[in-house]
Amino acid sequence: MMNIGIFGGSFNPIHIGHLIVAEEVFQQRKLSKILFIPTGISPHKESGGLIDSFHRYEMVKQAIGDNEHFEVSDIEIKRPGKSYTIDTIKILRETYGPGSNLFLILGTDMINEINTWKDIEELSCMCHFIVVNRFPITLNGEIIKKSAISGEKKAEIEKLMVQIPSLDISSTEIRKKLSKGLSIKYLVPERVENYIRKHSLYAKR
Numbered sequence: 001m002m003n004i005g006i007f008g009g010s011f012n013p014i015h016i017g018h019l020i021v022a023e024e025v026f027q028q029r030k031l032s033k034i035l036f037i038p039t040g041i042s043p044h045k046e047s048g049g050l051i052d053s054f055h056r057y058e059m060v061k062q063a064i065g066d067n068e069h070f071e072v073s074d075i076e077i078k079r080p081g082k083s084y085t086i087d088t089i090k091i092l093r094e095t096y097g098p099g100s101n102l103f104l105i106l107g108t109d110m111i112n113e114i115n116t117w118k119d120i121e122e123l124s125c126m127c128h129f130i131v132v133n134r135f136p137i138t139l140n141g142e143i144i145k146k147s148a149i150s151g152e153k154k155a156e157i158e159k160l161m162v163q164i165p166s167l168d169i170s171s172t173e174i175r176k177k178l179s180k181g182l183s184i185k186y187l188v189p190e191r192v193e194n195y196i197r198k199h200s201l202y203a204k205r
């Protein structure tokens with residue numbers, strides 16, 4: 001049976017925080033693979049600062065190239081309009097069939113906002129949630145309790161939670177550094193840094 005980790009994000013750009021999350025979830029939950037899915041248009045993010053999806057997709061490709069358990073999907077960047085997770089999960093259910101399990105990977109910042117997501121009840125019936133600690137935000141049990149997530153999946157969240165070494169790293173911080181002309185060495189894989197430099201992404205103006 002295939003157990004697939006689904007890791008969606010704007011990846012603007014992908015950083016080592018994302019990679020450590022994916023590797024820890026893969027190992028700790030013994031998944032078959034991790035599918036990185038860069039958003040076309042992120043549903044709740046201001047478009048300011050979000051660079052072209054093609055570049056974000058390419059940077060994910062560069063970052064995961066040396067890991068045979070990681071894959072990248074262009075399913076969201078090819079779809080027009082906002083990238084709602086429910087639409088993606090419906091397609092992936094078809095692709096992988098009833099014999100496979102889908103595990104949606106989310107940082108604590110994301111799961112605490114789950115009530116604002118589209119068709120959350122239906123979504124929760126189609127996949128499992130794997131939550132990962134994201135400094136400094138802790139899992140808010142009250143939010144989960146009150147959410148539209150189906151009862152069975154609510155009960156599962158704590159059981160499936162994966163602890164990672166806390167890394168206070170965000171794409172926002174990396175974009176800020178680049179815009180100031182500062183180094184991002186070690187915050188992103190070398191190949192991603194080279195890609196950013198080659199295409200003058202997030203550059204100092």
Ligand SMILES: Nc1ncnc2c1ncn2[C@@H]1O[C@H](COP(=O)(O)OP(=O)(O)OP(=O)(O)O)[C@@H](O)[C@H]1O
Nearest residue numbers: 009010011017106107110133134167169170171172
């Ligand atoms: N350092 C981190 N530790 C744990 N989870 C993380 C970390 N960075 C990102 N994530 C998780 O990865 C997913 C995708 O994140 P996203 O691409 O929005 O990155 P970001 O760093 O939060 O970006 P931005 O700063 O632009 O908002 C989310 O579920 C988020 O919670």
Ligand SMILES: O=C(O)c1ccc[n+]([C@@H]2O[C@H](COP(=O)([O-])O)[C@@H](O)[C@H]2O)c1
Nearest residue numbers: 008009010042043083084085086117118
């Ligand atoms: O489906 C939704 O309503 C929804 C609302 C907000 C975020 N998401 C998804 O959550 C993931 C992280 O989003 P982002 O934009 O914060 O990087 C990404 O895969 C988004 O498509 C999904």
